[in-house]
Amino acid sequence: MDRTPAPLLTDADTPDRSSLSLELEPGEFWWGGTVKDGVQMPFGATSTHRRDLGVPQHDPEWDSAEDSSQAAPVLVSTRGRVVSSPHPFAFSVADGRLDVDGRDLTVLRSGTSLREGYRAASAQLFPPAGRTPARRLFASPQYNTWIETPLTPSEESVLAYARRILDAGLEPGTLFIDDNWAPDFGTWRFDLARFPDPERLISTLADWGFPVMLWVVPFISPDSAAFRDCERDGLLVRNADGRTAIRRWWNGFSALLDLSNPTAVAWLTDQFDALVDIGVAGFKFDAGDVRDYFSDDRIAQPCEPVDMSERWARLGLRYEYNEYRACWRMGGQPLGQRLRDKPPTWDDAGLGSLVPEMLAQGLMGHPYVCPDMVGGGEVGAMGGRDAADQEFFVRYAQIAALSPMIQFSVNPARALDGQHLAAVKDALAIRTEHLPLILSLVDDAALTGEPVLRPMSYHEEGYETVTDHFFLGPDLLVAPVVERGATARTMHVPPGSWSAPDGTTYEGPATIEVPVDLTTLPRLSRATSGAAPR
Incomplete structure (x- = not known):
């Protein structure tokens, strides 16, 4: 590198x-x-x-x-x-x-x-920090309980989710317990009615190969004990009129922790650290959206709304296992950055957005990217086998397979028939083949700041508007299939000699048509003699 x-x-x-x-x-x-x-x-x-x-x-x-x-x-x-x-x-x-x-x-x-x-x-x-998020986040798949058990996770359902993953022959990896594992927002301890023995749960999952991450947000449930304590101690954002701000977000109405107040941050991280003490690996830091803060808010230290979003992101630096969906600046830092929730559509809102948005992430200083949950993260979209667009799921998995991180929520074995499940496993095998390259690029990003996924124009002039291909490093060109029912894929071949996985060689510059079936992930490797400057 x-x-x-x-x-x-x-x-x-x-x-x-x-x-x-x-x-x-x-x-x-x-x-x-x-x-x-x-x-x-x-x-x-x-x-x-x-x-x-x-x-x-x-x-x-x-x-x-x-x-x-x-x-x-x-x-x-x-x-x-x-x-x-x-x-x-x-x-x-x-x-x-x-x-x-x-x-x-x-x-x-x-x-x-x-x-x-x-x-x-x-x-x-935005100089690189010299370290990456936890290596396990890249080295194995991630799994999130969100779509399988939205707003209803329990010890029983989480263990069943993990067991079904193993029974399907999938590799274990980091497991995210999503929204509603705690009794209230801001009361960051397990709800013992649904998680009677959190330490036993975390230990069992660890024995099965699943480090655990927990979903958290900077909101405080009104009328909770945490709300009363934080309001008394001046730890909450206030409106311009001096009253505690209660803002609407996707889960209803909540107060916001004043992240400009060091005491508020310490109060929050004390709760997170207590969870780490019982075996939790880290946290999915959701929310932190700029829209939730107003320019006339009354807070401990002068801040713009974007600065509050940045302060939320800075909390993740404390934990090697972390994930964000919204972030202001923080380029070069060891933070996992997931794309915002995607619908199960083939257009530029869904599948067509994955590669361009990951390229944009990389060129804003975020190399450690994840293309949302395979199949899309909108709850209800992957309800059952009959509801799933199985071809879409496979093509999504193929894009994620050569991304820095791949995350599932719906269990592929539940949503897919045998043919499409086998195609997803083929995509995971391709990831395994290229994992040494992915990990090498992740390590290199911590030192050079360079993206892991790169637009064609990063290494080759003349391809500035090609954004449905990407380079994985300078020598592997990937052109995922993004059209329903495709039997061929157009690829733009840069100058030099290139080889396909089946041994076919191409001389560029050229535009070629590659035949594809359900399992095809088109990619070309640059011949060493024609390598781009490194």
Whole structure:
């Protein structure tokens, strides 16, 4: 792996501006802002796009508010230019120009390529921390109880879930006990009515090969003992009028812990640490969405709403096993970043969004990505064998198989027939084949900051708008099947000599049609003699 020093960013324009307008250079495209815009990236000469990274519009009806994802005030171009700020900014791309409005804007440049610009931005703006999340999160599949037992997990159901995974012949891995394992939000101890012996449960799962992670959020249930204690001690966010804020989120109405208050953070981490003491490996840090905080909130230390999201993310640094769905900045840090919940659709909201959004994650400084739960994370979508789109499930598993992390929630053996279950196991076998490469790239990301999954333009010019392929490192090109009923897959072959798993060789540049069946995950390996610069 390339661990040579990253090139330096140099001033490309007057820094620290409040607005700027850049004419796009020939062939220049831009990545960055927020992961939920991934399917529209890269932004370029034919794009019309606008995004404000500041406080989202708060709708009186929560259900119509925008969901969050990973976001950062950094844009990187395929010509080595970088726009950054310590603060949120608004930007638009239209008519061949990039316009940005914000505070302390800086335009920098390193070289003339996406890789040169990104590596320099990573080194100077969000340097890699030198460590990764827990290796087990990458080395084996992850399993989440959410779809199997939504809002009703128990000791009995969790053990049954794990046993069914083993009985299906699947490899054990980290097991997430999702929402409602505790008696109240903010009361982070097991509900003994449903989990009568948590230590025994965790020990049993560990013996079966399942480290345990628990779902947590920064909310406090109103009228709970925790709420009364936190309100008394001034640990909760207050509205502009000074009253304790009660905000609506997907589970109803709750108070918010004031993460700008060190005492509040200590109160929370004391509870988490007590769980670690009984064997819990770590936590799925859900929520932390920017939409839940208002600019006029009364809190212990002056913060923008995005800063509260960042403070939630910083809690994960305390635990080697962690996962996030919403995050502000924190590039280069050892945090697992999952895509937001996906519906079971073949379009750009579902399967078509996975590769572009993971590429966007990587170019915002988050190499340790997970493409949501295989089949999609929207509860109810995988109800039973008749409800599952089995081909969709297989194609989703194939994308996840060569992603840094793969996570299941629905048990494939429950939802799939024999043919489709065998295809999922084939995808897992492909992952096993390439796991040494994946782990090597994960380790390398901790030192260089480079993404594990990379767009074609990261290593090859001329493919800036190809976002349904990805490089796994510089020498393995992957083009997952993303169309229902496909019998062939178009692949763009870069210059040089490339070989397919069946031994077929191709000389690029070329565009080829690869025949596919249900088990095919199209990929090409670069011949060593034609390797890209590393």
